[in-house]
Structure formats: C-alpha cells, structure tokens
Amino acid sequence: MRITGISTHVVGTPWRNLTYVQVHTDEGLTGVGETRMTGHTDALLGYLREAVPHHVEGSDPFATEDLVRRMKYGDFGRAGEIVMSGIACVEMACWDIKGKALGVPVWQLLGGKVHDRVKAYANGWYTTERTPEAYHEAARAVTARGYRALKIDPFGTGHLELGHQETVQAVALIEAVRDAIGPECELMLEMHGRFSPATAVRLAKEMAPYAPAWLEEPVPPENLAALAKVAAKVDQPIATGERIHDRIEFRELFASGAADIIQPDLGHIGGILEARKLAATAETHYMLIAPHNVGGSVLTAASLQLAACTPNFKILEHFNDFADAEIKNVVKGAPQVVDGYFTLPDAPGLGVELDTDAAAEFPQQQARFDLWAEGWEKRDPDKAGQK
Numbered sequence: 472m473r474i475t476g477i478s479t480h481v482v483g484t485p486w487r488n489l490t491y492v493q494v495h496t497d498e499g500l501t502g503v504g505e506t507r508m509t510g511h512t513d514a515l516l517g518y519l520r521e522a523v524p525h526h527v528e529g530s531d532p533f534a535t536e537d538l539v540r541r542m543k544y545g546d547f548g549r550a551g552e553i554v555m556s557g558i559a560c561v562e563m564a565c566w567d568i569k570g571k572a573l574g575v576p577v578w579q580l581l582g583g584k585v586h587d588r589v590k591a592y593a594n595g596w597y598t599t600e601r602t603p604e605a606y607h608e609a610a611r612a613v614t615a616r617g618y619r620a621l622k623i624d625p626f627g628t629g630h631l632e633l634g635h636q637e638t639v640q641a642v643a644l645i646e647a648v649r650d651a652i653g654p655e656c657e658l659m660l661e662m663h664g665r666f667s668p669a670t671a672v673r674l675a676k677e678m679a680p681y682a683p684a685w686l687e688e689p690v691p692p693e694n695l696a697a698l699a700k701v702a703a704k705v706d707q708p709i710a711t712g713e714r715i716h717d718r719i720e721f722r723e724l725f726a727s728g729a730a731d732i733i734q735p736d737l738g739h740i741g742g743i744l745e746a747r748k749l750a751a752t753a754e755t756h757y758m759l760i761a762p763h764n765v766g767g768s769v770l771t772a773a774s775l776q777l778a779a780c781t782p783n784f785k786i787l788e789h790f791n792d793f794a795d796a797e798i799k800n801v802v803k804g805a806p807q808v809v810d811g812y813f814t815l816p817d818a819p820g821l822g823v824e825l826d827t828d829a830a831a832e833f834p835q836q837q838a839r840f841d842l843w844a845e846g847w848e849k850r851d852p853d854k855a856g857q858k
Contacts, residue, residue, distance in 0.1 A: 483836035492560035504563030505769035506738030532565040562742030570820030578779035592620035595794035603647035610651035619811040620657035657684040664688035699729040713763035718749040736763040759785040768805035
C-alpha cells in the first residue's frame with residue numbers, strides 16, 4: 472500500500488480553524504487527521520503543500536516512524552509548531568488507515584487497552600456574563616449533562632499581576648462554580664501562562680479553599696525556573712505542556728520536577744505515537760498525562776486512542792459539547808460523553824469519518840483568540856470561545 476496524496480479541509484469558527492487532512496492510498500483506503508490552528512492555518516497548509524511531494528507521496532502508511540522522521544528532519548530545519556502540526560495530521564491519518572486495513576481500533580495496535588472508559592472534563596462552557604450567578608447556572612448545566620469535571624479561567628484579562636478587585640471577582644466566580652458542582656467534582660483552574668510567579672502563588676492560595684484539581688500554566692511556559700518557583704510554594708498539582716511542540720523539549724520539564732501533569736496536544740506534537748512515547752517517559756517520572764484538546768472530534772478520537780492504552784492517563788479535555796454545536800455534523804461517529812466518561816471506540820481506525828460536504832459549509836475564517844482584549848469574555852457565545 473502506498474500514499475497517493477492528501478486533501479485538506481479547513482472548518483472555520485470565529486476563534487479557531489480546524490484543519491482536517493485526508494490521506495489517500497492506492498488501495499482505496501483513506502485516513503483522516505486533524506489539528507487546530509489559531510492564526511497559522513495558511514502557514515500549515517503551505518507547509519503541507521511543500522512537504523507532501525517530498526516526504527508523503529509514495530510512502531507506506533504502515534511505516535509511520537520513517538514517515539515522521541523524514542517530515543521532521545528531512546529538510547534540515549528545526550521543527551516548530553507548523554511542522555509538528557502538519558506531521559500530526561498525516562500521522563493520525565496513517566494510523567487511521569492501518570486500523571481500517573486490519574479491521575481493529577488504533578488502541579489495539581498500540582498495545583491494547585488498560586482502561587475501559589476515559590473520564591472527560593468540560594471546557595468551552597463559560598462564555599457567559601462574568602457574574603457569580605451566571606457562572607453558577609452555567610456550571611449546573613455542565614453537571615446536568617453528566618460531567619464530573621470541568622475547567623475554568625476566572626481571571627478575565629489579568630496579565631502578570633491581578634488587582635484587588637479583579638482577584639475578589641475571580642474568587643467569587645470560583646466560589647459560585649464550586650457551590651454549583653459540589654465537592655466531588657474536579658475543578659481545574661486555568662491561568663493561561665500569564666502571571667508572574669508571585670502573583671500565581673498568591674492566586675493559588677486564594678483559590679485553595681475551593682480545591683482546584685490542578686493549576687494550569689500559572690506562569691509563561693518558556694521559563695521553567697519560574698514554574699519550579701511556583702511549584703515549590705503551592706500545594707495544588709501543576710499542569711503544563713500544551714505549548715511544547717516536540718517531545719524532546721519536555722526533557723527539561725521532567726528534570727525540573729516542576730509539573731505533576733503534562734498536557735501535550737496530539738495535534739501539535741506530531742501525532743499519536745509521539746504522544747505515546749512522551750506518556751511512557753512521563754510514567755517513569757510518576758507524572759500523569761491529560762492532553763490539551765481544543766480541536767474537533769477527530770482530534771478527540773485520536774486522543775481517546777492514546778488514552779485507552781496509557782496507564783498514566785488522567786483525563787481528557789472536551790470542547791465539542793459546548794463550543795461546536797454548529798459544526799457537529801462535520802465528523803460522523805464523533806465521540807460522546809455519557810455520565811462524565813467517554814466509552815472507548817471499537818470501530819476500525821480512529822472510529823470517525825469526515826463529511827467533506829458538511830465541512831465545506833464552514834469555510835476558513837480570520838479566527839481570533841485574544842485573551843487580553845477588553846470584554847472578550849462578554850462576547851456572544853456563538854461568536855467566542857474559551858481556550
């Protein structure tokens with residue numbers, strides 16, 4: 472079997488573009504992969520146009536390691552977000568092809584399942600008025616759908632510092648959410664990597680009574696010394712890693728001991744097998760893995776394949792129930808959350824199919840996610856999203 476080419480399909484939303492890549496073969500099998508881009512979609516498509524003739528066409532989709540190696544190193548450059556995201560789309564699609572050809576789900580090819588179901592946490596649910604009453608109501612709606620974990624960024628447009636009034640408001644929002652969901656639900660606290668260490672530590676102490684399951688990116692992710700400083704002074708677990716695009720770059724994070732949970736994005740770190748290798752390394756450091764997952768349903772399906780066979784897998788982020796109502800028909804067989812958990816897909820490959828006609832109804836947009844724009848959190852829920 473050989474790859475004959477690819478086709479790309481961009482599904483646009485106001486705050487992110489979802490790029491789907493179909494890989495076609497000479498035996499008639501087609502696989503699909505996905506990544507999510509904000510502001511770099513054209514760059515990704517340009518990379519794929521150049522990379523496919525050199526590295527992808529004519530390749531054996533079963534030889535995933537060789538294909539990834541050539542795409543990553545074959546042009547003598549350093550692979551960053553664009554290259555690794557392009558690799559991820561193609562790599563996922565190859566796994567989809569392999570599973571279809573053999574008639575088994577991808578998790579079966581990765582060693583078999585160690586979990587029968589995977590816990591989900593809700594994101595994208597709090598595009599509402601930033602008042603305790605509105606957040607309380609929104610959080611109750613999340614748990615009414617069966618979720619027993621959710622994530623929130625209550626800090627508005629705070630950057631490096633957060634003033635007294637903004638801190639009071641953030642605490643009030645978290646208090647309202649915790650009251651709505653009760654003590655048994657996990658509550659993840661998102662900081663989007665924008666505070667100084669001193670501010671992050673102070674905010675962690677303010678939030679401690681509400682038992683956050685983790686603090687996510689409390690400081691900018693580029694400075695591991697700053698992250699270690701925070702980790703040494705707070706009691707809550709630290710989660711980070713969504714903006715690291717090469718598993719090798721996790722080495723210093725592991726060595727620092729500054730994180731308890733790593734959050735690679737399968738759509739940016741080179742795909743399923745790269746994330747599987749990273750998870751295995753994390754296991755040797757007694758770290759859990761909870762992938763960043765703000766893409767569409769193909770990326771969710773790929774993340775579930777990883778979850779099934781990964782002993783140290785904690786939980787999977789899920790946006791599709793709250794941010795993607797308009798585009799829900801783009802992917803057939805999309806994973807569903809029931810009573811707070813995903814069931815594992817048992818269909819061959821990734822277990823999903825892209826409906827290209829439905830995808831064509833949502834053309835690429837000038838997507839914009841600006842955390843520091845005044846009033847971003849008050850936009851119309853149909854025109855905004857949370858990361």
